[in-house]
Amino acid sequence: MLYPFNSVDKLGFTEVKELIKTHCLSVMGQQMVDKIQVMYNYDLIRKFLSQASEFKNILENDAPLPIHHFFDIKSLANKTRIEGVFLSEEEFFQVQASLTTVFAVISYFNEREGQYPDLEALFEHLPIEKIILKHIDRVIDQKGKIRPNASRELMDITAGIAKAEQEARRKIDHIFKAATGNGWTADGSLTIRDGRLCIPVLAENKRKLKGFIHDESASGQTVYMEPEEVFTLNNRIRDLEFERRREVVKILTALTDELRPYAPLLLSYHSLLTKLDFVRAKALFAIDVDAAMPIVSNDARIKLINARHPLLMLSFKKEHKTVVPLNVQIDDSNRVIVVSGPNAGGKSVCMKTVGLLQMMVQAGLLIPVSEFSEVGVFKQIFVDIGDDQSIESDLSTYSAHLSKMKHFVENANGKTLILIDEFGTGTDPQFGGPIAEAVLESLNHKKVRGMVTTHYSNLKIFASNAEGLENASMLFDNVEMRPLYMLEVGKPGSSYAFEIAQKIGLPQNVLNLARNKIGVNQKKVDTLLVDLERDKKEFYDSKVALEKQQRRVNALLEENEKLKTYYEENRRTLISEAKQEAKSIILNANKLVENTISEIKSNQADKDKTRDLREKLNAELVKNTVKPVAPKVVATDEIKIGDWVKLNDSETTGQVMEIARDNLIIAIGDLRTVAKKTRVQKVSKREVPKEIRRGYTSTDSVANFSPEIDVRGKRGEEALYEIEKYLDKAIMMGFGTLKIIHGKGDGILRKLIREYMKKYKEVDRMEDEHADRGGDGITYVYLK
Secondary structure (H helix, E strand, O other): OEEOOOHHHHOOHHHHHHHHHOOOOOHHHHHHHHOOOOOOOHHHHHHHHHHHHHHHHHHHHOOOOOOOOOOOHHHHHHHHOOOOOOOOHHHHHHHHHHHHHHHHHHHHHHHOOOOOHHHHHHHOOOOOOOHHHHHHHHHEOOOOOEOOOOOHHHHHHHHHHHHHHHHHHHHHHHHHHHHHHHOOEOOOOOEEEOOEEEEEEEHHHOOOOOEEEEEEOOOOOEEEEEEHHHHHHHHHHHHHHHHHHHHHHHHHHHHHHHHHHHHHHHHHHHHHHHHHHHHHHHHHHHHHOOOEOOEEOOOOOEEEEEEOOHHHHHHHHHOOOOOOOEEEEEOOOOOEEEEEOOOOOOHHHHHHHHHHHHHHHHOOOOEOOOOOOEEOOOOEEEEEOOOOOEOOOOEOHHHHHHHHHHHHHHHOOOOEEEEEOOOOOOOOHHHHHHHHHHHHHHHHHOOOEEEEEOOOHHHHHHHHHOOOEEEEEEEEEOOOOEEEEEEEEOOOOOOOHHHHHHHHOOOHHHHHHHHHHOOHHHHHHHHHHHHHHHHHHHHHHHHHHHHHHHHHHHHHHHHHHHHHHHHHHHHHHHHHHHHHHHHHHHHHHHHHHHHHHHHHHHOOOOHHHHHHHHHHHHHHHHHOOOOOOOOOOOOHHHOOOOOEEEEOOOOOEEEEEEEEOOEEEEEEOOEEEEEEHHHEEEEOHHHOOHHHHOOOOOHHHHHHOOOEEEOOOOOHHHHHHHHHHHHHHHHHHOOOEEEEEOOOOOOHHHHHHHHHHOOOOOEEEEEEOOHHHOHHHEEEEEEO
């Protein structure tokens, strides 16, 4: 249930329907768009949304649907039901073209069976009677004209007409040639008068030629005559044409009689075409506004991610501007969002966006949000927007608001969505504020969901203390004194009345006088809100820095686990290989000793032979003796930035990035670690495996690195994270400048990036690109 009934106009839903109508191919589709209304059945809503989503998928990713002709065959089907009435050639052509489209569409979906289940349901159990097309094709050709061979009688009549026309033409050409030779004719050729072929004859010669005068020229000097010999033939032709017309009516009547039993089926085909045109128009509008199908639930809840107002989005698109996305959640814990902030800060647009998108979803329309958004189903939508004062009803603006509040309080429940703009205004704030607070408290007891906008401080305080209510504010840049059009949930916002007045140029003495007139408590509240805004910005910057550190810690922990795993795996492998080698050496040694003893015995301990055998045994012993390799000690002063080093207590190899007294900052892959100079030994670059060297900065990587990054379209936090990684690389490689392409827009991303870059001590200054090459849409960062 919608209240009041003009809510669809207040929220812009009527305009959305008009835009959808422009995409319809038929009047029937437009009529169906006019009937779009908010639904409350969850299954029906989900089916309509799914149909629009599937058609959008076809338009964007599949072969075009074979929709070429849309005609109103409903009226034609009803016409065939009347005995004695027949369809014209043009009407049969419309039926023929429409049925061709219907059968082509059904064949299209049959080839993709199961891929678009909700669209397939439109023609489920609908029989395909191609016999209808065969009946029509037998009589009507592809141009919508009756075929000459539609019947034997028609063929004979058509042949008779052709023969008579040929003979009449031959005779009149002969007479015209003779009259011209005698000089009786005027300048010109044969012409048609009253449907008859005539000869232009000079008026003074009209008695010399037998025939009938059909017309004369404006000057009276030329008359147009039909020769007597041709007159009889033309009459015969006229009679044959009448016969042909009667035969055509007879054929069309018979064909209409054949179609009469199929009238109900034709109505079903008409319904399918109308629905396809309707769903197609919804899908095309969804593409225009970059809409998607959200997650739909049967609960009274809303979670909008990157939501945009469709009408505002289309308006901005023409001006090449972008809409700031809205993120808001209304659920069991945060049932009503109380939005405050400066005038022209976007409070009303924010609330209208929520209301319009909710209406669109419950009307089966896709909405411009992230596909991860969640939208529930509300049984009632109550709206109080704008001035509804009425002379006829003797209602003032405030009286109109109160009458709506009365209806809200009496009829709202947990399945109601309320949207109230400028809550409590229209009367003395001293009384309007408490009344609004009482209404809000009553609505909160009824567990309603919704959003209200206000400037009243008492409502902000009430929302901060009441369970189920949540404050929110539209962000405002209190340095440049301009709204940011971003909703921030969790705290109220200041109206910035004095700040805006000061920027506009109101005299300072007037501002001071106004400040003295407001209450002390109100002044404290407003000052507190401004301070909260500033503190929030500092908190956000700290949060970003903390998340950055957390990402580094997580990366270090992950790399440490990898190194530990690698070490454990290699340690077991090396020990296993060493044991196998020792076993092999022992076996070989035993054999060698046994063979030596055997040879000494066989040679009866001959001194020379024994000496040779002992030398051979010693040689084999030296061969299998492992010589201890002393670690290569390198003087610490020899290690410099860029050298490769290996940690003494592991096989880990890294590259020296910085030297701080006795400590080295070593890059191991994407990680950085600190080690004492005494815990490392320098190694040559050749000793470092290629796969390890590839992960580090080299002359090749410096040559391939481009100190330019494009973060257009990214969210603030994501852009800062990408820039941070790129800045580290640029500093490591010794680049002097970094080019950041962030686009112009409203300048929010530019400001965020530049404020963040000021925190780096390596950054010397920042400048805009030249106006001809991008201007303030590009920032040049100069490094020290």
